[in-house]
Amino acid sequence: MKVKTSNGVMPLLLILLSSWMAPVLGQAQEMPIFDAHIHYSHRDWDTLSPQQALAILEKAGVRQALVSSTPDDGTLKLYQADAKRTIPFLRPYRTRDDMANWHSDPEVQTYVEERLKRGVYRGIGEFHLSAADADRPVVKRLAELAAKQQLFLHAHVDEVAVERLLTLYPEVRILWAHAGMSSPVKEVGRLLDRYPKLWVELALRVDVAPRGNLDLEWRTLFLRHPDRFMVGTDTWTTSRWESLVEEARVTRRWLGQLPRDVAEQIAYRNGERLFGRP
Numbered sequence: 001m002k003v004k005t006s007n008g009v010m011p012l013l014l015i016l017l018s019s020w021m022a023p024v025l026g027q028a029q030e031m032p033i034f035d036a037h038i039h040y041s042h043r044d045w046d047t048l049s050p051q052q053a054l055a056i057l058e059k060a061g062v063r064q065a066l067v068s069s070t071p072d073d074g075t076l077k078l079y080q081a082d083a084k085r086t087i088p089f090l091r092p093y094r095t096r097d098d099m100a101n102w103h104s105d106p107e108v109q110t111y112v113e114e115r116l117k118r119g120v121y122r123g124i125g126e127f128h129l130s131a132a133d134a135d136r137p138v139v140k141r142l143a144e145l146a147a148k149q150q151l152f153l154h155a156h157v158d159e160v161a162v163e164r165l166l167t168l169y170p171e172v173r174i175l176w177a178h179a180g181m182s183s184p185v186k187e188v189g190r191l192l193d194r195y196p197k198l199w200v201e202l203a204l205r206v207d208v209a210p211r212g213n214l215d216l217e218w219r220t221l222f223l224r225h226p227d228r229f230m231v232g233t234d235t236w237t238t239s240r241w242e243s244l245v246e247e248a249r250v251t252r253r254w255l256g257q258l259p260r261d262v263a264e265q266i267a268y269r270n271g272e273r274l275f276g277r278p
Helices: 012-028 050-059 073-081 106-116 137-149 159-168 185-194 216-224 238-242 244-255 260-275
Strands: 002-005 008-011 033-038 062-067 086-090 123-128 152-156 173-176 198-201
Touching (some): 033 244, 050 062, 062 073, 086 106, 106 137, 123 137, 137 152, 152 159, 159 173, 159 185, 185 216, 238 244, 244 260
Parallel strands (some): 062 086, 086 123, 123 152, 152 173
16 A cells, blocks of 8 residues: 655555654653763863763763773763762773783783772773783783672673683673674674673664664664663764764664663663662
8 A cells, every 4th residue: 555745655654664663763862871881081181071071971861871081080080070970990091002011011900909999990991902812910810800899891802802701701790892893793692692791882883773774683682682782982082072962862763763671771771780870
């Protein structure tokens, strides 16, 4: 059956689908967001005060955010300004120079151990690591601390490295940054099926919803593991703060293409379940 429109002929099915999707998308646009990947690093400070950064999160509807920074002082600035919205993670980078060799530097281990004494952190990371370096003494020590203090490890790694971490440190909960950035959807699903202590955040995974349309493989995986995903932005550079409100809008649009309960879990309920509701 077809219906005449001002532009020609439109299938009735498309009209019905549009009328069904409209309220779903409308509800999604009002969902709060738990953003699992925010940085407020040194180069942001001259442009954005803590109050301005928090105002952007508020405008974007980000009710809570996992925050880590280089150096860690940025995270503490946001936490001191709004402890309810800010979930502090301790990044093992004193400066960006630490990114390449933090896993082999005993001074980084000392830095992390001293900072953790503050007692405010919920995880260690985000950090970058290769599979070959996953068993380094510094990494092993940080994993021991994470297990003892019930902290997450927030790992920016590929699928090979994340599986090595999960195998070496099975008692540690791991939050996989960017779902591996370019790791195939099938690999993400396989790892979630196999490792119950793996959670995934989706910052910068544009393949989840190309041109705003939710990818079928990702949709199937979200329905299979609705309790294991979180969304994220990754404000790795100051310009990402400028686009954060739009990023949240785009995220809500593809969330609106999921069943309401699944969308809510990924948008904010999983984060609140793991880290507490403000």
